[in-house]
Amino acid sequence: MKIAYWILAASFTLLSCGEGHNDGMKDYGIIPMPNGIVPEQGKYILQGEKTVAVSSEELSMKVFQYFENALKNTSVTLKRVSLTEQADISFLINDTLPDEAYTLEVSSHNIKISSNASAAGLFYGVQSLLQLMPSEIYDTQQKYESNIEIPAVNITDAPRFPYRGAMMDVGRNFLPKEEVLKFLDLMAMYKLNKFHFHLTDDQGWRIEIKKYPKLTEIGSHRKQTQVGHCDYYYPRRFDGKEKEGYYTQDEIREIVKYASDRFITVIPEIEMPGHASAALASYPELSCGLGKTYVVRDYFDVFDEVYCPKEGTFDFLEGVLTEVIDLFPSHYIHIGGDECPKKAWKKCDHCQALMKREGLKDEESLQSWFIHRIEQFVNSKGRDIIGWDEILEGGLAPNATVMSWRGEEGGIEAARQKHKVIMTPGDKCYIDHYQESPEFAPLAIGGFLPLDSVYTYNPLPVELTPEEQAYIIGTQANVWGEYIQTPEYFEYMAFPRLLAMSEVQWTQPENKNLSSFVRRLDGEFKRLDYCGVNACRNFYEVNLTGAWNDSRHVYEVTLKTFCPDTEIYYTINDSVVSSSSNLYKAPVSLSEDATVYAAVYRDGKPLGRITHKGFAMNKATGNPYECVPPPVAEKVNEGIGLTDGIPGYTRDLRRWVIFRGDTVRITVDLGKAVPVNRVAFAFLWRPFDTLWPASKLSVSVSTDSKTFTSVGSKEYSYDFTPTEATRFPVSYSFPEVTARYICLELLNGGLCPEGYYHAGQQSRLAIDEIEFY
Ligand SMILES: [Zn+2]
Incomplete structure (x- = not known):
């Protein structure tokens, strides 16, 4: 096949040098980017024994212990002294600082971190301090014996949002406690503070409830799991392998404590009235009946079997929530509320009679009645509910916080109704979506959410007035678990996109800068490696796109990589790419069918895999x-x-x-x-x-x-x-x-x-x- 292509005269530079106004901070490498950072001259040398002045208050001590543990692979030892003494490192309390805010001063003589007495700021100051150190200190294989050099700097920092969340879905596929703890560690490094634990779903019930033992005896097992994508095979294929898992109450307490030591609140989610198959398989009497056999589901869909709103069901849910509330000190309890088909309720005599008695005009109103009733119970225990945005349908419960997932509309509506909102729109926050071309990626649920789309998200919709925007307390990245069967794959989906999300959550918009972020992320991959995180490496690959260029009347293939300070080499119809292939300088024009192969290089060495894409040229191409x-x-x-x-x-x-x-x-x-x-x-x-x-x-x-x-x-x-x-x-x-x-x-x-x-x-x-x- 004859290939015609040429390089357009290059009159522009390929990669912006990232000369953003905060680019001068690139050497500090902190993620999320602090909101105030002033470089200073010199550096602090951390070595041998150092004194740390710290209050003996429990919260400050928690930070000290964390810091001590973070340095355990180094030759540094810390000696705690009282706050009144002169010390090499001081954890100071300054009650004029807002919650979670901190200052970090590193000079060649000493290090000072200040926050208010809640000590969350001290913890975040420690995180920033640790990121100023070489990532080798995280290498668990080899002790770091060298001096730790910390550049002098003055940081004044506070988060943009008080709610900075990440969700792990263990309902679909159980993940071991160790992975939960590892994820909490990683969340803490990037200053996230809310861990949304999706504990129940159609495919599994994952938390021990003493009053209802069958929830785990029956509800935590399924006999098999669908193979591949939910809509790919017909009929569905199954792996024939039993799957099970749940956390005992002791394990839950351990997780909650571990999170709390990292200033993270664990928000449990108990799904209702839908996504209830695992509970109904355990206690079928909670359903509308209808002669069905209830099973823990082995494939992924929205199922018609839901809780029937009868007294026995409320007794059950209140019993479950009572134990959940005892286990989780979180002010918020997530009660789900999403994807609840109304088919069973429409056919159920009890449901229809209840609607008549309560004057409910339709099944949406019945769902709203259901959620109101649960909210009253949760409120009676001094807690508040979060629900997915479907809880708006039929009227919001009075004190409910809305998690907006079907776009931002639900969140906008709830903010206008003066309800608190957490933004998690699927197209910006669902980091179980593909982050690279599905042609190369391991199986994901669908969608496409690359790193830069996460990074550029702004959770405050312009449609809202500043007063209404104030109801948006934060945003959250969700890792749904349908296709995530292993810890390694969980990490692959979560990282590095969670780092982009951390900057959405923490950094003021005027301090965000994508080219600065990718520069810092390039260094941060090393730390993720030392922490044993199986992050996706698309960052070091070429993403290929093609489009008709109307003004030039040619079809152009554009090659991009997130990784800065690199070269892209490419070939056409030749799968072998090397540093002697074509150097990419500008979009490549195609006039005939071709497959373009490309790879990212730095200093003559490939950084990632070769990626490719086929393009089809014909008389229709590019035409309206x-x-x-x-x-x-x-x-x-x-x-x-x-x-x-x-x-x-x-x-x-x-x-x-x-x-x-x-x-x-x-x-x-x-x-x-x-x-x-x-x-x-x-x-x-x-x-x-x-x-x-x-x-x-x-x-x-x-x-x-x-x-x-x-x-x-x-x-x-x-x-x-x-x-x-x-x-x-x-x-x-x-x-x-x-x-x-x-x-x-x-x-x-x-x-x-x-x-x-x-x-x-x-x-x-x-x-x-x-x-x-
Ligand atoms: Zn019913």
Whole structure:
């Protein structure tokens, strides 16, 4: 194949040098970026025995013990002296500082950290101090014997938000206590202070409740787990391996204490009224009945079986919450409230009678009534509830805090109603989504949330007034666990994106700077390595995108890496990339089908894997098109979906353009009349998503976009039984015509057939990529 490409005259530099206003702080390498930092001359040498002046108050002592432990792999020993004595390092109390704020002064003579008596600021000052030290002090394999040199600096710092959270979902897949503790350690390093522990779900109940032993005897086991993606295989595949796990109350106490020693509050989540399969499998009498057998679920979906709002259920939930409240000192108790189908309640005599008695107009109001009642109980114990944004439906409980996950709308609405809000919109905060091209990534739930999209998130919506914005107490990264079966994979999804989130949570927007962040992160990977964290390495790889450049009339492939101070080398249709390949300076133009391979280098050495992407060039590429009806989903990130030069593949639904309706007409404007004799495109078959191929294709052409002439049509009947998501390529030839406008009319494939998901529902079409030859 002949390849035509050239490098555009380079009149701009490839990588910005990161000359942000806070770039002068790059040498300090602190994540999250402190809000006030003044470089000073000189350095402090930490070696041998040092005195630390610290108050004997419990909170200050906690910080001292943490600090002492953090230096255990070094030759430094710390001797505690009273606050009145002169010391090498002083932990001072200054009650004029707000909660969690601190000052850190490092000079060549001594080190002083100050905070108010809550000592959280002391703890964060210690974290910043530790980040000023070489990351080798974290190397557990080898003792750090050298002097520890700490650059002189004055830091005045305080967090942007009081709520800085991360969620771990152990309901779907249990993770061992050791991984929970390790994660708490890592959260603490980046100054997060709320650990949202998602303890119950359809696939498992993970906390011992003494009053209801069957919750763990039955609810913490499942017989197997689906293989692969929830909507990928038909029928579902299973691994046949039993899975189980829960935390005893002693282990929970240990986790809570460990977190508290790191100034982290553990917020437990007990899901209700939905996501209750594991509880209902243990105690079926809590359901609406309806003759069902309840099981701990072995695949991932939203299930119709939910708690029935009867007195026995409330007795049960109050019994569970009483033990939970005793175990967790957290002011907040998360009660879920999301994804609760109303099917069972609609059929249940008790539920219908209850609605009548309470004057509830629909099942949404019944859910609201349910949450109100639970809130009253939790409030009676001196605590407040958090719920997912569905708790807005049917009316918010009076003191509820809303966790906004289906975008920011729920959070905006709750703030306007003067309720506290934690922003966790899926497209910015769900770090179980893909962070790199799904073509290379290990299986994730879907979506696409790269490092920079997390970093640039601002949790205060501009729609809100400053008074309303004040109700947004913070933001949180969520690591849902459907596809996360091991600690290693949990870490892969959480890191390094959690570090980007820490800066969203801590650093004032005027102090955030992506190029400064990636520079600091580049150094921080070393510390993550010493801490044994299996972080994703996409940071050191090339991400390839392609798009039609309208002003230059060429198709351009752009190569980017997050890693600063590097070179990108690339090849075309050659999988061997080296430092003698093409050096990337500007977007690469393509005029024919090609696969581009690329890798990141520094000082002549590769830093990460070779990545690649295929691009399809044809007469349609880059041309505009119109769809009637418009697509229901066109979730591409770059280019224009149907003609963007990037063919859709089965694993990534975002690449496909999805249509509903009996007939779809797609008219592509080729810009000028050209000879055409063939059209090619593909359908995606994914029955879980109601995606089925079309039943008929008709092609017509026009030179003026008004009068169309048919050039042929073809009916399709699919005699197939695929067992996994399948891409169906279609190629249709016709006698050559000259045309500017080409219209493809597609007849919908009809109802989803019996024996498949969603049988009897109207199917939808998913199409990509339209090609003309
Ligand atoms: Zn019921």
